[in-house]
Amino acid sequence: xxxxxxxxxxxxxxxxxxxxxxxxxxxxxxxxxxxxxxxxxxxxxxxxxxxxxxxxxxxxxxxxxxxxxxxxxxxxxxxxxxxxxxxxxxxxxxxxxxxxxxxx
Amino acid sequence: xxxxxxxxxxxxxxxxxxxxxxxxxxxxxxxxxxxxxxxxxxxxxxxxxxxxxxxxxxxxxxxxxxxxxxxxxxxxxxxxxxxxxxxxxxxxxxxxxxxxxxxxxxxxxxxxxxxxxxxxxxxxxxxxxxxxxxxxxxxxxxxxxxxxxxxxxxxxxxxxxxxxxxxxxxxxxxxxxxxxxxxxxxxxxxxxxxxxxxxxxxxxxxxxxxxxxxxxxxxxxxxxxxxxxxxxxxxxxxxxxxxxxxxxxxxxxxxxxxxxxxxxxxxxxxxxxxxxxxxxxxxxxxxxxxxxxxxxxxxxxxxxxxxxxxxxxxxxxxxxxxxxxxxxxxxxxxxxxxxxxxxxxxxxxxxxxxxxxxxxxxxxxxxxxxxxxxxxxxxxxxxxxxxxxxxxxxxxxxxxxxx
Numbered sequence: 001x002x003x004x005x006x007x008x009x010x011x012x013x014x015x016x017x018x019x020x021x022x023x024x025x026x027x028x029x030x031x032x033x034x035x036x037x038x039x040x041x042x043x044x045x046x047x048x049x050x051x052x053x054x055x056x057x058x059x060x061x062x063x064x065x066x067x068x069x070x071x072x073x074x075x076x077x078x079x080x081x082x083x084x085x086x087x088x089x090x091x092x093x094x095x096x097x098x099x100x101x102x103x104x
Numbered sequence: 105x106x107x108x109x110x111x112x113x114x115x116x117x118x119x120x121x122x123x124x125x126x127x128x129x130x131x132x133x134x135x136x137x138x139x140x141x142x143x144x145x146x147x148x149x150x151x152x153x154x155x156x157x158x159x160x161x162x163x164x165x166x167x168x169x170x171x172x173x174x175x176x177x178x179x180x181x182x183x184x185x186x187x188x189x190x191x192x193x194x195x196x197x198x199x200x201x202x203x204x205x206x207x208x209x210x211x212x213x214x215x216x217x218x219x220x221x222x223x224x225x226x227x228x229x230x231x232x233x234x235x236x237x238x239x240x241x242x243x244x245x246x247x248x249x250x251x252x253x254x255x256x257x258x259x260x261x262x263x264x265x266x267x268x269x270x271x272x273x274x275x276x277x278x279x280x281x282x283x284x285x286x287x288x289x290x291x292x293x294x295x296x297x298x299x300x301x302x303x304x305x306x307x308x309x310x311x312x313x314x315x316x317x318x319x320x321x322x323x324x325x326x327x328x329x330x331x332x333x334x335x336x337x338x339x340x341x342x343x344x345x346x347x348x349x350x351x352x353x354x355x356x357x358x359x360x361x362x363x364x365x366x367x368x369x370x371x372x373x374x375x376x377x378x379x380x381x382x383x384x385x386x387x388x389x390x391x392x393x394x395x396x397x398x399x400x401x402x403x404x405x406x407x408x409x410x411x412x413x414x415x416x417x418x419x420x421x422x423x424x425x426x427x428x429x430x431x432x433x434x435x436x437x438x439x440x441x442x443x444x445x446x447x448x449x450x451x452x453x454x455x456x457x458x459x460x461x462x463x464x465x466x467x468x469x470x471x472x473x474x475x476x477x478x479x480x481x482x483x484x485x486x487x488x489x490x491x492x493x494x495x496x497x498x499x500x501x502x503x504x505x506x507x
Binding site: 042043045074 | 171476
């Protein structure tokens, strides 16, 4: 089983089991993350915002223009910001380290 | 002894409440009762990706079904609640059993409004609310099928878009003078009308459906003006009704929905409610309202779950909604009214524009079409209640964030 290291909004870190072939958002949602992902993965609402650890950014794919536009409107966008619904969880991401972004 | 929290309803609100209760450390018993055979799932794709066959049911779950067992949540599917005894703090279920609760969350949502018309018993006439509805419609929706849609709201138009893409012969019958009348301005209605027409969908407005004809299955939809439309399949989307009956029979206050306060508490201190079923106050908007939206279900459920645990956090969010039709992403923030001043931002011909609504000079709502930036900016700007110069608002090159 692949895993993801998740730091939640309270700063607590845990290792969760992950499934390859679904999105990062779906993997987080299937566990205990506080992510809302209200639009259900349509790249519409920016409620599944996470920070990808520097070492993993290159492997997590690139943002679409729409994703970038959504992220740029947030107050807490950073270098590794991604909407987790737009990140395909591939085998290459086994061991990925992320931080759940603040709720805006 | 451990407390028992019972959640009636396994939709977006029920699912979110269970997740919040466990993530906030509630260790008591959680029982969730749902009338469908499924664990809580995403409802919006039912008229979009699921109907189009682009997504499997198991990708719709809010949490994978095993999560409920892992979290010791007693999820009872295919079960209805017959009555609530609030003095005795117990529920009578459709399977004949009784369960006691310490705190109760009512998240029963809504059901479709049905048209009691002559011929309504014929086969091939469907409403769309649950997975079972989508699957039934899908079975009959094939290329060249004559699909008549009654109601030009979100559901009707989303089904029309899927049908058109599939190669069906689609007709939409709308009773009012324009589609999505309740939720968008005439400019946006006109834009969507044209888009559907270009895709081959026939939209007839100002027409009242009076009945159906056919033998066994529906073959014609009959209208008040004497016109008739051939149909192999009819999908009716004419709104929903909140499921308040058991709450009302239990003596809770019901008035256009189950009445709750800003903490999602009903008139009984041990009973809470969240989602489409509630009539709730919103300090950001001023006044009370009942909403039909995922955002409201999720956010209010969090408030309710926190309140059940003794943490009072006022619920007040600018409501937002969305609809996907063809390659158009419509996002609606705030609630517009017919008398609002309408300001266009951008050119509809580019398929990326927004329509803004001002009331007493303040931005109160935005319809963003393929324009996620304006959608995001509008959420903050509406909540700020600031007066905005209409000329500045009309300049699509000036981000809402800078106003």
